[in-house]
Amino acid sequence: MPPAELTVHTALTSWRFDPVSTVLCLVCVVSYLAAARGGRVGRGTRAAFVAGCAAWWFTANGFIAVYGDVLFWVRALGFVLLTLVAGFLLAAGRPVTVAVAHRRLRRAALRAGRSWGARWLLSPLATSMLMLVTPWLLFLTPWYSATVESAVAQRATESLLVAVGTVYFYARLQADPVPRHRHAGLSLVIATAETLGDGVLGVVLWQGWVLDAVVRQAMLRDWGPSPRTDQTVGAGILWVLGDVVGLPFLMYLFARWRADDDRSARAADVALTSPAEPTDGVATDRPWFLDDPELSERFHRR
Template identity: 45%
Template sequence: MLLGITVCALATFGPVGEYAPVLFWVRALQVLLLLFVTPLLLASARPVAWVCSRSMPVGQIVDRALSSRAMRVALSPLTTSAAMLATPWLLYLTPWYVASMTGPLAALTRVWLVLVGFGYFYTRLQVDPVPRRFSPLLSIGISVVESLADGLLGIVLWLGPLIAVDYYAALQRDWGPSLRTDQSIGAGILWILGDVLSIPFVAALMRQLGTDERRKAKRADAELDQVSGDGASTLWWENDPALRDRFSR
């Protein structure tokens, strides 16, 4: 959890936070750190379980909140994935981008990015208590869709028109890359670096899938052993009345 807080602080108050309103590619890096890296690190630290373990009343409150219909909808894979997919598109392709550079909306946007990312990874990793558990296979499928959406946004920013031309021109920056090169680098950060950073997350999902499959196999074996123990036979066809009558003659 400390690592996630550190990344968030660096993206907000460090050099990244200082140059994010000036360079497109630094802003893209900041968005990636706040929307992806920080929430992934925070969710991996199991903060909900940690908070619940510190106080029994708090744990009971969290349990009741997670079992509510509102939380089941808000923290469903559909809701959190839709928010994760839509946020970058809305940020870059609407006036929200320029408005979020400075002032109170800048701070609110940073908070929103972390919250959206945390909800996304919290429901996907499922290492904490969640309103509803689902197969890791669904989570892997969501990752594929999310990767395609990020790639498409990267292509749009790379080959499409320049974003916030008037804003960046008003800065009168006479150093660094041109506006086109700056935006192309930012598009690559969102697309390529985003996919690279997602590799550990996908690997964790694959391990969860393997664990889930082994758990199901053990459960199935236990049920078969129970059936065999309750009956007198150990042959599978002897548990079927029709087949037992046919082959027992």
Template identity: 45%
Template sequence: MIVPGAGLPPLTGARLLTSWTLAPGALGGIALLGGGYGLGLRRLAAPWPVRRTVALALALVLLVLISSSAIAVYDDTLFWARAVQGVVLLVVAPMLLAAAAPLTLARGTLPARAVATLGRLRRSGVARASCAPGIATLALVGPPFLLYLTGLYPLELRSPTVSGLVSLGLLGAGLLYAVSRLQIDPVPRTTHHGLTLGIAIAEVVTDGVLGLVLWLGPLLAVAHDTAVDRDWGPSLRDDQAVGAGVWWIGGDLAGLPFLGAIAARFAAADAREARRVDAELDAQEAAGERGSGLWWERPER
């Protein structure tokens, strides 16, 4: 039986830069996403912020790297390589894709019937429930625990089909969270940015719990790692500890720009609300002065 990841040479600095593999399914999906976005930009009549296009480009580059570079070549051999893929799929790529505002671009370029269909889906009860703060948060913090504490991880290592489904699941869960929390695209349910910021900070604690579970817990794929019989690099325990650090520290570092974006939108929303309240108070004060008049301006009877 051919064991995925068996027989690979030691991962050196040179191999980290020069080892590549072809992943037709992943590359096809990435090309479809990039091509659709590019076509939307060509059809869009109004100016489009450059920062959104840059965010989309960065997301596509990262997806190519984790699916075709040395990270993908060694993902069946080294636990930390799978951890890097997981952090990118669940946290980094969804954040960048949400910042690219693809749904807003679609609304401005798709036919009216397609836009109406998207609108109905956005207003549906399922969409509203999925974007509730609790559900969206569970979509972010739950998948790693589901992957590592249910026996799914060894199955992912044995089956390319399961591995692909896990990757799509992580990316989809991350997108649900990032889109519903950043709220750059139209969402079924709006959440105050202050609540979102508090939830995002609390999730840092959850990353720490996952890191401790992986670091101090039992080895997750002993049978697979024994069959691979790797005689180079870190020990199985050290490899899993490094992967735990990737999820813990890497996940928190990757989330810092997200926290910054949420904080900036929170401050902007508060500033807009303050301006609105000030304008209403000024209007009420002006209306009151016009209604009552000043005593020396009142006409004599």
């Protein structure tokens, strides 16, 4: 039976219990809070992680799970919540810091961070491609139809989207230890370019053909928008709402950019004002910035 017409009341009262997401969220919250008891992260950080799990659970059990089978724009809203909201909050919870502080998890976390796979996966190119390509593949390939027709595919997709968002924001925020620190200005430029990429997908869904899966979804209900309108609203959610939700992330990057520049300026001032120490009485013309640890890392000079 199709759900009743979507209204404010039905959105607040419609639920579909999903044991898979419930167990995963509970395991994540309990494990995180148990490992964070040492006080390495503050209450706000812990609250961010719990809120990320709550957003994940709500998306998989609330009205989005009920009406996502018959409305494309609801599925688009679920994508934004899982990748941009839950992913950002989980990364802001600094789970790697919590893991490294735990005696039993420290070695595994450090070993994983030093691996070639982790360095590649967390590089700007890999994380950008992961975030940009995932929605194109999800909405413009048979993958989307599979999530509508199969509960197993939908549960797996939800978990994957949360993982994609968390990995992306973990690499961009760099609030946690990362295999390689990168200047926040680079992340800000890349994030701005990614916003344009999201807009292209929104235009394609808005002006392009109506997806077959969206037409089949409309046939399951006798109320609501037409397939064309449904897909247009979903395109707007992916484009506009995605950018609005991403504003805190951009603001954080801008603040960290200024902090990185201030730290580099202080290091440069110290290097310029410190008296030169000749080596064995022989003066050297070696530029000062080659010996500055902050700048040498930035320019990859040793």
